[in-house]
Amino acid sequence: MKEHRFITFERIIKNGVVNFGRNIWLALAAIAMMSITLTILLFGVVANATFSHTVNDLTSHIDVSVYLKDNVSASQRQQLVQQLNATGNVKNIVYQDKATVLKLYEQANAGNTDLLTAISETSNPLPAKLIISPIDPNNLETIKTVLDKPANANLQSDPTSYSGDRKAAIDKITSATHFFEEAGIVGIAIFVLISMLIIFNTIRMAIFNRRDELVIMRLLGASSRFIRGPFVVETMLYGAVAAAISLIICAALFAIASQTLQASSLGLLDISYSGHFFRAHLWLILSGQIMAGIIIGAASSAFATRRYLRQH
Amino acid sequence: MILLDRVSKTYNRRGSALERVSLHIEPKEFVIIVGQSGAGKTTLFRLLTREEKPTSGKIVVGGIDYDKLKDKDIPMLRRKIGVVFQDFKLLPAKTVYENVAFALEIAGLSNAEIKHTIPKVLDLVGLKGKENNYPLELSGGERQRVAIARAVVRQPKILIADEPTGNLDPKHAWDVIKVLEKVNKFGTTVLLTTHNQEIVNALRRRVVTIKDGKIVSDRAVGQYKNA
Numbered sequence: 001m002k003e004h005r006f007i008t009f010e011r012i013i014k015n016g017v018v019n020f021g022r023n024i025w026l027a028l029a030a031i032a033m034m035s036i037t038l039t040i041l042l043f044g045v046v047a048n049a050t051f052s053h054t055v056n057d058l059t060s061h062i063d064v065s066v067y068l069k070d071n072v073s074a075s076q077r078q079q080l081v082q083q084l085n086a087t088g089n090v091k092n093i094v095y096q097d098k099a100t101v102l103k104l105y106e107q108a109n110a111g112n113t114d115l116l117t118a119i120s121e122t123s124n125p126l127p128a129k130l131i132i133s134p135i136d137p138n139n140l141e142t143i144k145t146v147l148d149k150p151a152n153a154n155l156q157s158d159p160t161s162y163s164g165d166r167k168a169a170i171d172k173i174t175s176a177t178h179f180f181e182e183a184g185i186v187g188i189a190i191f192v193l194i195s196m197l198i199i200f201n202t203i204r205m206a207i208f209n210r211r212d213e214l215v216i217m218r219l220l221g222a223s224s225r226f227i228r229g230p231f232v233v234e235t236m237l238y239g240a241v242a243a244a245i246s247l248i249i250c251a252a253l254f255a256i257a258s259q260t261l262q263a264s265s266l267g268l269l270d271i272s273y274s275g276h277f278f279r280a281h282l283w284l285i286l287s288g289q290i291m292a293g294i295i296i297g298a299a300s301s302a303f304a305t306r307r308y309l310r311q312h
Numbered sequence: 313m314i315l316l317d318r319v320s321k322t323y324n325r326r327g328s329a330l331e332r333v334s335l336h337i338e339p340k341e342f343v344i345i346v347g348q349s350g351a352g353k354t355t356l357f358r359l360l361t362r363e364e365k366p367t368s369g370k371i372v373v374g375g376i377d378y379d380k381l382k383d384k385d386i387p388m389l390r391r392k393i394g395v396v397f398q399d400f401k402l403l404p405a406k407t408v409y410e411n412v413a414f415a416l417e418i419a420g421l422s423n424a425e426i427k428h429t430i431p432k433v434l435d436l437v438g439l440k441g442k443e444n445n446y447p448l449e450l451s452g453g454e455r456q457r458v459a460i461a462r463a464v465v466r467q468p469k470i471l472i473a474d475e476p477t478g479n480l481d482p483k484h485a486w487d488v489i490k491v492l493e494k495v496n497k498f499g500t501t502v503l504l505t506t507h508n509q510e511i512v513n514a515l516r517r518r519v520v521t522i523k524d525g526k527i528v529s530d531r532a533v534g535q536y537k538n539a
Contacts, residue, residue: 004420007420007422007423008420011417019405022405023405212401213403213404213405216401216402216403217403217414217418218387219361219363219390219395219397219401220390220391220414220418220462221386221387221388221389221391221392221415221418221419222387222414222418223387223418226418
C-alpha cells in the first residue's frame with residue numbers, strides 16, 4: 001500500500017512536469033499573466049515599504065523640548081524624567097544644560113555675528129532643556145499630560161515645543177501619516193485579492209481548455225487525486241516560474257529606474273530605499289513570491305478541476 | 313457477466329431513452345447491440361460505465377451490483393471494465409505508449425510491469441513501431457486501435473465498445489473488428505454497439521436489437537437490416 005502510494009505520488013509529479021513541457025504555449029500564457037500580476041503585487045509591497053520608511057523617517061524627527069527654569073535642581077529634573085519614562089511613550093530623553101544649549105546655539109548661528117555679539121553681552125539667557133523623543137508621535141498627549149501637571153509646569157520657563165502652531169502642525173503630520181499607513185495596508189490587501197482572482201481565473205481558463213482530458217481520465221477509472229495531482233503540480237510550476245520572473249522584472253526596474261523615479265518624486269520619497277529594501281529582503285521576497293505563486297496556483301487548480309471531476 | 317433487469321432511463325427533457333430493458337450476457341460472449349441513432353444504445357453504454365444512473369431497474373456487471381456502488385468506488389469499477397469510445401477519447405498530449413500505459417498507471421502497476429506488458433498489447437492491435445507517435449499523428453483506425461489497446465491492457469473480463477467503427481472507413485472499421493474478435497478469443501466478454509449492417513451480418517454473433525428504447529429482438533446468430 002505504501003509502495004503503491006509512493007508510485008502514485010512519483011507519477012503525479014512526473015506527469016505534472018511532463019505536461020508542463022508539452023503544454024508549453026498554454027503554460028507561457030498563464031505564466032505571463034501570473035508574472036504581470038505578481039510584479040504589480042511586489043511593486044505595491046516595495047512601494048508601500050518605501051512610503052512607510054519615508055513616513056517613519058519624517059516622524060522620527062518629531063520631538064518635544066521642555067525648557068527648564070534656571071533654579072530647577074538635578075533631583076527635580078530627575079523626578080520629571082522618571083514621570084515621563086513612566087508614560088511608556090518615551091524612546092529617550094536628552095538633557096542639555098544651559099552651557100550646552102548656548103554652545104549649540106552659537107554653532108547654529110555661526111554666520112550671524114550681530115546675534116552672537118548680542119548674546120555674549122549678557123549672561124547666558126538660554127534655558128536648559130530636556131529633548132524627549134517619543135515612541136509613537138501620534139500619541140504625544142500622554143507626554144503633554146505629564147508636563148502640564150501644575151508641579152511640573154512650575155519647573156518650565158517657557159511652553160514646550162509641542163504647543164501652539166507647532167503642536168497643530170505636528171498633529172496634522174502625524175494624523176496624515178497614520179492615514180497613509182493605513183491606506184497602504186488596505187491598498188496591499190486589495191492588490192492581493194485582485195491578484196489572486198486574476199491568477200485563479202487564468203488557471204481556470206487553462207484547465208477549461210483541457211477539460212476533456214480530465215473527463216477521459218475519469219472515464220478510464222483514474223482517482224480524483226491521480227487526475228488532479230499533475231494539474232496541481234503543473235500550476236505550481238507556473239507559480240514558481242512566474243514568481244522568479246516577476247522578481248527579475250522588479251530587480252531590473254529598481255536598478256534602472258530608481259534614479260529617474262527619485263527625481264520625479266521631487267525628493268518627497270526616498271526612492272533609493274526601495275532598492276535597498278529589495279536587496280535587504282531579497283531571499284524573503286523570493287521565497288514569499290514563490291510560496292505565494294505555488295500556493296495560489298495549487299489552490300486554484302485544485303478548485304478549478306473539482307467541477308469537472310464532480311460531473312463524471 | 314452482465315445483467316440488466318427491467319432497466320429504464322428517463323430524461324427530463326428528452327423523455328424515455330430506455331424502457332424496461334432486460335438482458336443477460338454470459339462470460340466470453342460476443343454480443344452486438346444494434347439500432348438506429350437515438351434508439352438507446354449509447355444510453356445503455358453510459359449506464360454500464362456508470363456515467364449515468366438508471367431511473368429504475370437493476371444492473372450487475374462482473375458481480376458488482378450498481379445499486380450498492382458508492383461514488384468513491386466508481387473508479388475501481390471502471391478499471392475492471394475495458395471501454396472503447398466512438399470518438400476514441402485518447403489523451404492528446406500523451407504518446408501511444410503513454411496513453412496505453414495510463415490505464416496501468418492508474419491501477420498502480422510498477423514501471424517494470426508496464427514496460428513488459430505494453431509492447432505485447434501494441435503488437436496485438438498492430439501498432440508496433442508507433443509507440444512514440446501522438447494521437448494526432450495517427451489515422452482514425454490507428455487511433456481506435458490505441459483505444460482498444462488501452463481498454464484491454466488491464467486484461468478486463470468485459471470490454472464495452474460504443475460504435476467503435478462509427479468514425480472509420482470500411483477498411484479501418486474491419487481492422488478494429490478483427491482486434492475485438494481476437495480479444496474475445498482470449499476470453500474477454502465483448503459488448504459491441506453499432507449500426508453498421510455489413511459488420512453485424514458478417515460477424516454472425518448474438519445480436520440484440522433496440523428500437524425506441526426497447527429490446528425488440530435477441531437472436532443467438534442474428535442479422536440486422538437498417539430500417
